[in-house]
Amino acid sequence: MRRLLPVILVTLALLLGAAQAQTTVRVQGYGGQDPAIVQRLIDEVIGESLATQGIEIVYEPIETDYNTILVNALSAGTAGDVFYVPGEVAPGFIATGKLLPLDDRVDTSAFLPNLNDVFTQDGQVYGIAKDFNTLAVFYNADLFDEAGVDYPSAEDDWNTFTEKLRAVAELDPSIYGACIAADMARLGAFAFANGWQTFEEDGSVNLTDPAFVEAFDFYTGLVTEGLAVQPADVGAGWPGDCLAREQAAVAIEGAWILGFLRDNAPNLRFGAAPLPVSPNTGESGNYSFTVAWAVNADSQVQDAAIAVLEALTSPEAQQFILEQGLAIPSRVELGANPYFEQDTPEAQANRVIFENAEGPNVYGFQFGRVGTDYMNPINNAMTAVMTGAATTEEALQQAQSELDALLQRSGQ
Numbered sequence: 001m002r003r004l005l006p007v008i009l010v011t012l013a014l015l016l017g018a019a020q021a022q023t024t025v026r027v028q029g030y031g032g033q034d035p036a037i038v039q040r041l042i043d044e045v046i047g048e049s050l051a052t053q054g055i056e057i058v059y060e061p062i063e064t065d066y067n068t069i070l071v072n073a074l075s076a077g078t079a080g081d082v083f084y085v086p087g088e089v090a091p092g093f094i095a096t097g098k099l100l101p102l103d104d105r106v107d108t109s110a111f112l113p114n115l116n117d118v119f120t121q122d123g124q125v126y127g128i129a130k131d132f133n134t135l136a137v138f139y140n141a142d143l144f145d146e147a148g149v150d151y152p153s154a155e156d157d158w159n160t161f162t163e164k165l166r167a168v169a170e171l172d173p174s175i176y177g178a179c180i181a182a183d184m185a186r187l188g189a190f191a192f193a194n195g196w197q198t199f200e201e202d203g204s205v206n207l208t209d210p211a212f213v214e215a216f217d218f219y220t221g222l223v224t225e226g227l228a229v230q231p232a233d234v235g236a237g238w239p240g241d242c243l244a245r246e247q248a249a250v251a252i253e254g255a256w257i258l259g260f261l262r263d264n265a266p267n268l269r270f271g272a273a274p275l276p277v278s279p280n281t282g283e284s285g286n287y288s289f290t291v292a293w294a295v296n297a298d299s300q301v302q303d304a305a306i307a308v309l310e311a312l313t314s315p316e317a318q319q320f321i322l323e324q325g326l327a328i329p330s331r332v333e334l335g336a337n338p339y340f341e342q343d344t345p346e347a348q349a350n351r352v353i354f355e356n357a358e359g360p361n362v363y364g365f366q367f368g369r370v371g372t373d374y375m376n377p378i379n380n381a382m383t384a385v386m387t388g389a390a391t392t393e394e395a396l397q398q399a400q401s402e403l404d405a406l407l408q409r410s411g412q
Contacts, residue, residue, distance in 0.1 A: 022054050023304040027312075028070065028080035031063035037326060045320045046311040055304045074098040079296050081305040082312070085127045087118040087290040088366045094119075095369065099126040100295040105306050111313075111330050112357050118364030119292045127292025128313045131327030133254035134286045134356035135189050136349065137161075137276070138240075138261075141269045143168050143175065143249040152250065152273040158190070158218050161276035165227045168249040178228040178250035179242030180219070182382035184375035185287065185365065186252050191215040192285030192361040193278040199368060205407065207378070207400045214280070216382070216392060223386040230386060244268065254289060255328060255353045258346050272349035274356060285361035290330070328354050370410045377402035 029038065038059045042050075050057065060080055062069050067089050073079035074096055085093050093099060101124040102108060108116055108125045112132070119127035137152040144151050147167040156164070165177025180186060188198070196211040206212070222228035229248060236242045239251035244265035251257065252275070261268055277284045293312050295305045311317060318329035322339055328350055329337070335358075340351035356362065367374035380402075381395035390398070 022056055023301050024056050024058055025082060025301060025304050025308045026058050026060055026080035028060045028062055028083040030066055031061040035059055035061045041317055041320060045316050050311055053307060055307055057308055077298060081296050081299040081301055082293055082308050085292045085294045087364050088372055090119050090366055091368050092371060094121045094126050098297050100297040101126060106310060110332060112332055114288050114357050114362050115290050115330050118290055118366060127294040128309060129290045129292050129330035130313055131321060132288050132290035132330055132357060133328060134288055134353050135252055135254055135275060136352045137273045138243060138251050138253055138257055139271055140246060140249045141271050147171055151271055154274045156276040157279040158276050159279055169227050176229040176248040178222060179231055179239040179248035180222060180228045180252060181231055181239060182379050182386055184378045187219045189275055189285045189287055190219055192363055193283055195281055205403050207396045220382055220385045255350055258349060270345055272352045274352060283360045286356050286359060287365040288357055288362055289365045370406055373406060
């Protein structure tokens with residue numbers, strides 16, 4: 001026994017040392033359903049591999065006002081090692097200097113270029129998109145069949161799309177061709193298709209650009225001509241609600257609508273198509289809505305944090321998320337995924353969403369250091385025109401004035 005004692009003590013010391021050598025990586029993200037999703041991802045997909053590297057993940061959800069709380073935590077030095085960075089506020093987060101550049105640490109070429117661009121500044125990538133969404137035309141197949149017109153398709157331009165909506169709107173006074181909101185997050189995609197840019201080269205905004213005005217008139221005209229309705233006017237909370245209630249034949253949304261339709265309109269026969277192209281350019285446009293995983297530049301465990309980021313965005317992790325129907329993968333290689341070949345409305349809609357990201361005129365849903373406040377003057381302008389309170393010229397003149405003041409205050 002005495003001879004065995006030293007062996008036992010050495011073994012215990014090694015085990016204790018291994019336990020003490022374990023590195024904890026704090027990961028911060030949204031609350032809601034995200035904690036359960038991330039925990040399943042850890043337990044079922046990536047946790048075991050990380051454990052063999054001596055790495056443990058602790059997920060810390062931020063339940064409310066995520067952006068403000070994270071900015072304050074970064075300033076105070078209490079933020080996690082790895083955390084979400086929403087695309088729409090990425091420039092502001094990057095400007096803090098608290099995000100670790102990733103080009104020399106992660107193979108960024110494995111991810112869709114349009115998504116990398118959202119988190120790139122001065123040639124450096126500061127976040128790896130965990131997933132993304134784009135906009136598509138979600139439609140009620142039965143209403144188009146009843147109207148005797150073809151479903152929306154990639155062949156449509158704004159004019160043919162409008163005529164299809166008109167045919168549906170003529171079916172019944174209580175049914176509209178589309179349900180749309182006064183929302184720059186939708187209008188912007190059509191403006192991009194027409195050749196407009198969020199910012200001019202000098203950092204200014206030009207709402208008098210004919211490319212923007214034409215897109216604005218097309219979008220608001222759907223309502224003023226009676227072909228589309230705003231959600232609140234039919235007692236709906238958002239366009240997806242209109243589609244589920246069969247109050248409109250079309251909603252322009254991302255893949256986030258799929259779970260809602262599954263739960264609220266399980267018998268709805270729906271499809272999805274790319275957005276119609278501009279009749280002027282022959283091209284489509286779109287936003288990419290995305291959130292990245294980023295690493296805290298002040299993290300004391302950067303190597304482990306990089307390992308966690310790579311695990312969270314690995315092919316295995318993204319395949320898991322895709323198969324749960326939770327999000328669209330950001331890895332280029334997963335575009336040929338067998339899931340997209342499944343003959344279900346959900347799989348086909350997700351395929352359209354994925355393929356949109358590789359199309360022309362696709363830009364990240366972001367607005368420089370101004371953030372999403374950028375949208376408010378334009379949204380107000382749309383509302384004014386849709387309700388007949390102002391002409392396009394009047395509404396855009398007011399929006400331009402408000403945006404100019406906003407840019408000046410932000411130092412953009």
